[in-house]
Amino acid sequence: MALNEKRTITKQALDFPVWYQDVVREAELAENSEVRGCGIIRPYGLKIWELIKAELNKKIEDDGVENVYFPIFVPLENLEAEKDHVEGFAPELAIVTHAGGEELTNKLAIRPTSEAAMYKTYARWIQSYKDLPLRLNQWANVVRWEKRPRAFLRWSEFLWQEGHTVFATEDEARAEVDKILGFYKDTYEFMAIPTFCGQKSESEKFAGAVMTKTVEVMARDGKAIQGGTSHYLGTNFAEVFDVKYLGADGEFHFGHQNSWGFAWRSVGALIMVHGDDNGLRLPPNVAPIQIVIVPIYKDEAAREQVLEYSENIKSTFKGKYRIKIDIRDGQTPGFKFNYWEVRGVPVRLEIGPKEANEQKVTIFRRDNDSKEVVALVDLEKHLEELMKEIHQNLYSQALDFAKKNIHRIESWDEIKDQTGWFEASWSEDAATEKLLKEKYSMVSRVLLPENEKAAPKNKKCFISGETAKHDWLFAKSY
């Protein structure tokens, strides 16, 4: 019998957005709340985020950044201080006008990001060059009232980390931008997701930034997901919020600032990169349950024997793996197989009287839906290798897919009929990007470092025919 005869998940090829929604629902990751655009993250979905978060937080803290927490409310006037910044965020702000039973004289914005909330305080904390660098990070919720919400990828409220740092010099600040970008890339690789990292175009950069770098991910429908951004803000915000220090030279200087953010949209990326027609596929690193044991029995005697055997295996690996026995009575093994496959559990151990009698286990791996039988004595070693193999296999599959779906084009007439991204030589002129967006709903995604250093493959821009500056990647995006 074929897997999933009773299908509750739409096939990817049939309708990818519906498939995505089906997986989010069926794997019990999240659901929509009664507030438009705001999600309820269910325990299984939240755990995935927390595993990702723990990994990234470790990288950040190990690098010497300290965690901090600022209020959710920002005086609206603070937000309005930086012109580009407020223009970028004004349409999507949620504003508190009443509190304590009264209309507020000074309206409060719910932070869409915390530059404006933090930098006035930074100005107080920073007096001398000896106070630098100041490197703080917060894990917080932010609110952006986007027109079109999407589960995980663009909810009105979302969880993320935002780092806000101040350096004495531009060089130090720019070096950190790249370092953080590396952390983001590594965190995606922890999730077995390949990324394309580099610089954003002028029109795609962060409102108020001098330069934005990004990690871009390709979903299985060929669209791009911006997986995290690291911005060099220059002294733009420092000048507005008076973030300055007395240098060794006895003069005042504005601080060079960075901000960088990574959100739970990474969970959305995870689903869209690894998921298949049977649901979620999780790499072991971020699987809330890495191994599920499904006991199989017909009668009470077998049940006792099988459960005891299963418990022994579980206690052997407890602490080493996130492991669970599905002891639910009344559900058939087939039901349980499917249940955990939809949820993407990477490894399943099927244990019945056969296995118990022969001191073996049947192992199912979700990354390629295959089964094998392994002797109990070899299990520990086997699992160790298997986990690595599953991670590697998911990563390679994703990388192969991405590579196959990046097409080189020389003129924009070649865009149609393409799924995925394309690479082209571009003039970097904002007007051409606007044209591209209007005609094909595509924009530049990223300028890779190797392309930044090299001359463009084609001297002419694929849109305007003017002089091309670099080869860029373009795509539709979430």
Added chain:
RNA sequence: CGGGGUGUGGCCCAGUUGGUCUAAGGCGUCUGGUUUGGGACCAGAAGAUCGAGAGUUCAAAUCUCUCCACCCCGACCA
């Protein structure tokens, strides 16, 4: 904000030329029994002010008006 669509038990949805709707079916839930190596079966049960309000009518899930909410496609989106 433009275009389209949908609101009926927890979920999916039938019914929408007004009457036979005391609202059908499937999934799920509960009870009992038989089952259990790839989404079990039988029997029974509970669960719905048909998105809200007003109106037309002998009679409204069904027609009219107003409102609300959500979804999809755009625009928007560090």
